[in-house]
Amino acid sequence: MKMGADAIWITEAEVVQLMDLKDAIVALEAALREEARGEAHNMTKTLLQYGKNNLHAIGGKLGNLVGTKTWTHTQGGTCPLLLLWSAEDGSLVAVIEAFALGNLRTGGISGVAADWMARQDAKVMALVGTGKQALAQLGAMLAVRPIERLRIYSPREDSREAFAAKAREEFGIEAEVSASVGEACKGAQIVTLVTRAAQPFLTAAMLERGAHVNAVGAIAPDREEFAQDVFARATIVAVDNLPSVQQLSREFMTRYASTTWDKVMPLSGLIASGRKRTARDDVSLFKAMGMGISDLALGVELLKRARARGTGRAIPQPKKMKPQLAGAKAKNPV
Numbered sequence: 001m002k003m004g005a006d007a008i009w010i011t012e013a014e015v016v017q018l019m020d021l022k023d024a025i026v027a028l029e030a031a032l033r034e035e036a037r038g039e040a041h042n043m044t045k046t047l048l049q050y051g052k053n054n055l056h057a058i059g060g061k062l063g064n065l066v067g068t069k070t071w072t073h074t075q076g077g078t079c080p081l082l083l084l085w086s087a088e089d090g091s092l093v094a095v096i097e098a099f100a101l102g103n104l105r106t107g108g109i110s111g112v113a114a115d116w117m118a119r120q121d122a123k124v125m126a127l128v129g130t131g132k133q134a135l136a137q138l139g140a141m142l143a144v145r146p147i148e149r150l151r152i153y154s155p156r157e158d159s160r161e162a163f164a165a166k167a168r169e170e171f172g173i174e175a176e177v178s179a180s181v182g183e184a185c186k187g188a189q190i191v192t193l194v195t196r197a198a199q200p201f202l203t204a205a206m207l208e209r210g211a212h213v214n215a216v217g218a219i220a221p222d223r224e225e226f227a228q229d230v231f232a233r234a235t236i237v238a239v240d241n242l243p244s245v246q247q248l249s250r251e252f253m254t255r256y257a258s259t260t261w262d263k264v265m266p267l268s269g270l271i272a273s274g275r276k277r278t279a280r281d282d283v284s285l286f287k288a289m290g291m292g293i294s295d296l297a298l299g300v301e302l303l304k305r306a307r308a309r310g311t312g313r314a315i316p317q318p319k320k321m322k323p324q325l326a327g328a329k330a331k332n333p334v
Contacts, residue, residue: 007092008312010302015100018305021139024108024298025115029271031062031297032112036272042293043068045244047220054220060292061087062300069098069295082299092317094303098295101302105294106194107136109240110214113267113286114190115144116276117236118212122189123148128181128202128225129195129217130154130163135170137192137216142171145190150175153184154195182206193217193225200251204229209281215251216288224250226285231255234285236277238267241291248289 010018019027034040043059052075059068066087071080080098085091114122122145127134130152141147150173152160160177167175178184185191185206193202195217202225207213213234218225228251231237239245242264245252256264265273267286277284306312 005091006314006316008094008303008306009315010094010096010306010312012097012100014306014311015097015104015302018302018309018311019104019298021104021107021111021136022143023301024104025111025140025143027297027301028105028108028294029112029115031293032268032271034062035266035268035293039063040293040296042241042243042291044241045248045289045291047248049220049222056290058290058292058295060296062293062296064088065093065296065300065303067296067299068292069102069299071098071102082295084296084299084303092315094299094306094312095315096299096302098299101295101298103133103136105298106133106216106288106290107140108298109267109288109294110137110192110216110286111140111144112271113214113238113288114141114212116267116270117238117284117286118145119189119210119277119280121146122212124151124188124190125149126151126153126178126184126188126191127163128153128184128191128193130159131194131196133194133216134163135166137194137214138167138171138173141190141192142173147190148174151178151184151186151188152176153178153181185211190214195225196223197225198223200224200227202226202230204233207233207283210283212284212286214286214288218249218251219289221248221250221253226251228255230285233283235279235282236265236270236275236284237263238265238270238284238286240267240286240288240294242266244289244291245287249287252287 048055067084082096084094164175
């Protein structure tokens with residue numbers, strides 16, 4: 001992109017038209033491979049908590065673009081935006097409305113993790129949490145494994161029933177509600193946690209042999225989804241971004257407070273090593289906090305597709321202006 005050329009604004013509707021979940025999974029794995037080669041760089045997540053709300057910022061560099069996604073999560077809602085700049089001249093390249101993108105990223109990274117860590121024959125999935133990210137989590141598992149049956153739990157019965165109906169309608173899958181987390185996990189080869197829980201609710205005893213856990217809901221230090229004994233069951237532990245987990249995951253900070261982190265592997269490193277589960281009965285654990293490279297990977301691909309199709313609204317480059325400094329004049333001019 002030439003300096004001075006217009007940037008583009010990509011709307012939510014255009015994001016949905018340009019990319020689906022399978023596309024996102026492919027783009028995410030490609031970016032993780034670039035990270036493993038040292039060709040993509042992640043900015044550690046920054047978090048500001050204020051009351052029951054929080055402000056997030058993540059970012060990174062991928063190819064000749066740098067970017068940051070920022071949003072504030074409030075009781076009243078959120079409005080995430082991804083901004084892309086040229087890594088060479090600093091010009092603005094794109095602004096992308098990022099709610100759907102966030103769903104694709106969070107679901108997609110779980111899909112990549114499950115594809116590398118879960119049993120190939122996984123047919124039963126337990127889903128704990130039925131909020132805005134839950135449907136993408138289900139879609140991601142269906143994209144990488146032959147899931148035939150879904151077991152759902154959330155604290156409110158009406159939420160469980162409503163989500164089960166939505167899952168049947170959207171994916172044609174057999175979906176049943178469960179009265180407890182333990183009941184949902186019975187027979188499940190994949191267990192996905194996508195909640196805003198403040199206290200752990202999943203224990204090691206609830207997990208079947210060979211289960212894979214995607215823990216993606218607790219992305220701030222005031223949240224926690226699984227108990228410490230889950231670590232003892234896991235033979236493979238991977239995370240999306242190690243520095244973010246070290247600074248912001250209460251589950252991991254508690255577990256590794258007095259020991260080394262050498263058993264925790266970044267997902268990019270796991271992919272680069274070619275390592276998968278070594279035994280059918282292994283229990284594996286993946287923790288995602290959200291990282292800039294993931295959002296950047298989807299943003300870069302969306303930008304490429306928008307340019308190819310001529311979509312996106314052109315926005316002019318911001319122009320530097322001299323600020324008003326009159327108020328700073330000397331009181332007693334010479």
